[in-house]
Amino acid sequence: MKMANKHDDNHTEHDHDDILNRVLGGRAEIIFAILCGVLLLFGWLGPKLGVLPGSVGFVCLIGAYFFGGYFALREALGKVFQGKFQIDFLMLVAATGAAFLGEWAEGAFLLFLFAIGHALEKYAMNRARNAISALADLTPDEAVVRRGSSTETISVDDLVIGDIVIVRSNERLPADGFVVSGQSAVNQAPITGESAPVDKSPVQDAVKAAANIDALKAENRVFAGSINGTGSLDIQVTKLAGETTLARVVKMVSEAETRQSPTQSFTKKFEKIFVPCVIVLAVLTSLSFLILNEAPRESFYRAMAVLVAASPCALAIATPSAILSGVARAARGGVLIKGGAPLEALGTLDAIAFDKTGTLTEGEPKLVDIMPYGNVTETELLRVSAAVEALSDHPLAQAVVRDAKTRLGSVSSDASNFASITGRGVSARLEGKAVHIGNAALFDEVEGTPLPQDLAERVNDMAAQGRTTMIVRQGEIYLGAIGLMDTPREAAKAVIARLREIGVTRMMMISGDNQNVADAVAKEVGLDIAFGDLMPADKVTKIKQLKESGGVAMIGDGVNDAPAMANATVGIAMGAAGSDVALETADIALMGDDLETLPFAVGLSRATRRIIRQNLWASLGVVAILIPATLFGLGIGPAVIIHEGSTLIVVFNALRLLAFKDKTTQHI
Incomplete structure (x- = not known):
């Protein structure tokens, strides 16, 4: 009054x-x-x-x-x-x-x-x-902690980073951290708004995990205030009581x-x-x-x-x-909105710009095409490719090995003499023959049979569809090519359609990937246009142009896209739970790694x-x-x-x- x-x-x-x-x-x-x-x-x-x-x-x-x-x-x-x-x-x-x-x-x-x-x-x-x-009452007052060989119940305020907390079935988690032992499904709805419990499993190396907390995967990371399922978990604490994701959300809201x-x-x-x-x-x-x-x-x-x-x-x-x-209401749904200005502003906008990798797509490449050449079978092409790529630590190589293992059941470890040819591909020896895997430029440089014209045309067609292609030659015989792609999220197409129903009329992608890849993803999910081949500074310039033409919201991961989000009318970070950078830089943070909360945020605004x-x-x-x-x-x-x-x-x-x-x- x-x-x-x-x-x-x-x-x-x-x-x-x-x-x-x-x-x-x-x-x-x-x-x-x-x-x-x-x-x-x-x-x-x-x-x-x-x-x-x-x-x-x-x-x-x-x-x-x-x-x-x-x-x-x-x-x-x-x-x-x-x-x-x-x-x-x-x-x-x-x-x-x-x-x-x-x-x-x-x-x-x-x-x-x-x-x-x-x-x-x-x-x-x-x-x-x-x-x-x-929200602040979601965290329990006490925690069962294992220090050395003894177990004791202490106040959550007395927890220190590195403590091992024991969480039994149906208990609330007392701290942010990662799982070091046990498996369970955890209800993260109070933090991220996710409807279904998320399966949790232990990290492979607790020392490496503690040294690089931001790289933790969703299945390893847990948050204070979430609810454990039927299993028992041992959790290593990564944040003090006043610094947990929940505490920061309560403070900011x-x-x-x-x-x-x-x-x-x-x-x-x-x-x-x-x-x-x-x-x-x-x-x-x-x-x-x-x-x-x-x-x-x-x-x-x-x-x-x-x-x-x-x-x-x-x-x-x-x-x-x-x-x-x-x-x-937004906080209860796993969306952090930092005040009335972004809440009102988002409700006025009819344009949204999406980052591609990790926002519209899953964020990791998948093997989507296996194209054998001549009399070679798909199994043979995939077997040789995976055996060589198993020696590489490149994300594309790891994707080939992962998906090959799923299809074949196992991957050969017989390859040797591995070498990386920067910007072109890799080479190794398998079954006494040299194997080369890479782009067309690689086969212009190395000795041996030149790349057949018909295979080159088929590879170009794959590239035009947004695939990252790898041509495979063993000895003097071309086995074919494989195509990888960071595939769109399953919910992306439905989310874009729902945003159009709400009233968002212009939706676009700004990406550092090549234009073919950007166009392919944009077409598949239903965006109006894609801008590819953009460096971080180019993204900022593009956002400024869009902002001048009526305002635009930019959604990204809150780290790599921070400059572009800062220049947008409203910056939206996705998957912000546990990410201090995302929570600080974005006007609106979607706490869960779930694109489906975006229509909720826009509709609420x-x-x-x-x-x-x-x-x-x-x-x-x-x-x-x-x-x-x-x-x-x-x-x-x-x-x-x-x-x-x-x-x-x-x-x-x-x-x-x-x-x-x-x-x-x-x-x-």
């Missing part, structure tokens, strides 16, 4: 310091409002019905004033001493004016409705804040309330101009008896009604309540904008109607009822965001 200062850093200072709230379990405001109502009823009806003498009724009305105005007076005076005037102050002036006119019952009625509305509003807003603070959106900034500036105008209007109205044929008492009463009617309570709370609810607009129109509309109505005679009582009603409607309309669901992500 206050102006924008309600959302200053000390907006809850009275809740924390007030002895009454502590004694009454935080329900002091609602109890005082009820007492105000009871005393108002006795003080007004008692003398009318003849059951109470007038003096006792008057004392009851004085009591109603006390209980109804206690919290408002305390807060208003605190701000007045800071040189700030707020809406509580206007209400107190109106109630005092009513008492001055002898309308004690009407003034008490004003304070009762104001107090009950204030208490209900705080209750509703606390629901949104509790959705955030509830809590801070998001203070990061104002453009609409919040506008309403704050509007209020600074509007409230003094209200006071001036009330003063002028109180003097209207000088030019109108009415008593000074009537003019003063009308001025008090104008104060009530023109107080922009609903306007002050319209945007913050929606932003807070939207940010809280658009729903938030709709509710903000509804709230603004409702709040301004009520003020626009009430001001002339009170000037022409509407009393304080009806004005207060409409005024307080509109404020509660605005708050509860915003709370609808806590139940938001996107139709493609019902699990979130």
Whole structure:
């Protein structure tokens, strides 16, 4: 019910310091409002019905004033001493004016409705804040830790990096870390929003894992606050209690309330101009008896009604309540939104730029084409290729070996004399013959049979489809070619389609891969256009161009794409759980490595904008109607009822965001 200062850093200072709230379990405001109502009823009806003498009724009305105005007076005076005037102050002036006119019952009625509305509003807003603070309660207070040969239960605050924590079935995980022993499925929904539990298995080398935490795979990494399944896990702690992913999310989401959106900034500036105008209007109205044929008492009463009617309570709370609810709902769905500005901005954009590797694609190449040449079989081509590539540590070579082992069951270890030819390929000896694997340029340089024209054409066709190709020759015989590709995520196509349904009309890819690869992936998932062969600086330039043409959101991994995301209207990091860089650089972080949460984030931001607009129109509309109505005679009582009603409607309309669901992500 206050102006924008309600959302200053000390907006809850009275809740924390007030002895009454502590004694009454935080329900002091609602109890005082009820007492105000009871005393108002006795003080007004008692003398009318003849059951109470007038003096006792008057004392009851004085009591109603006390209980109804206690919290408002305390807060208003605190701000007045800071040189700030707020809406509580206007209400107190109106109630005092009513008492001055002898309308004690009407003034008490004003304070009762104001107090009950204030208490209900705080209750509703606390629901949104509790959705955030509830995240902090997910981590257990104690952990079972193994140090040396002994096992003990200690506070999670006493855990140190390197401790081995034992987590039994169905227990919450006390810390971020990686699995060193045991297997289980872990429910990570509180952190990443994933609907299904994620299978966890131990790392192969705990020392190497601890030295390179950011390289940990999803099946090895675990987060504080997630829930273990039926297995038992031994986890090595990698972050202290106050530095876990959950702790950082809670902190950032809590801070998001203070990061104002453009609409919040506008309403704050509007209020600074509007409230003094209200006071001036009330003063002028109180003097209207000088030019109108009415008593000074009537003019003063009308001025008090104008104060009530023109107080922009609903306007002050319209945007913050929606932003807070939207940010809280997003956090519960595994999406971290850093304040009102990115939440609102994402809801206005119709263009999204995607990074390719790890965002639209799985992030690791797969063997997608096996093309034997002549009389060679697929098995023979794959057997020779895998035997040689098994000696290489290149990601493409590892992909060949991995997929060959899946198809063949095993990979030969008979190759020898391995050599890498930079930028061209590799060579080795297998079964007494030289084997060369690489691109067409390799076979222009090495001795032996030149590359057949028909094989070269077939390889070019594969490359045009976005494949990374490897030609294989054993001795003087060409065995054929294999093609690898970083394949699109299974959900990518459906996600792009859902974004179009929501209203995103321009979707593109910016990638460092060659244009053929970028085009192939873009076509498969349904993007409008792909920009390939881009260096990091080129990505920034492209994002700036797109931003100038109406704004663009950029989604990437939050590390390699940080410069491009920083220059986008909204930067979105995917798979940010456990990544400090992603959490710091992005405006919005999708905590899980799940592209399906993107439509949820976009849909939520658009729903938030709709509710903000509804709230603004409702709040301004009520003020626009009430001001002339009170000037022409509407009393304080009806004005207060409409005024307080509109404020509660605005708050509860915003709370609808806590139940938001996107139709493609019902699990979130």
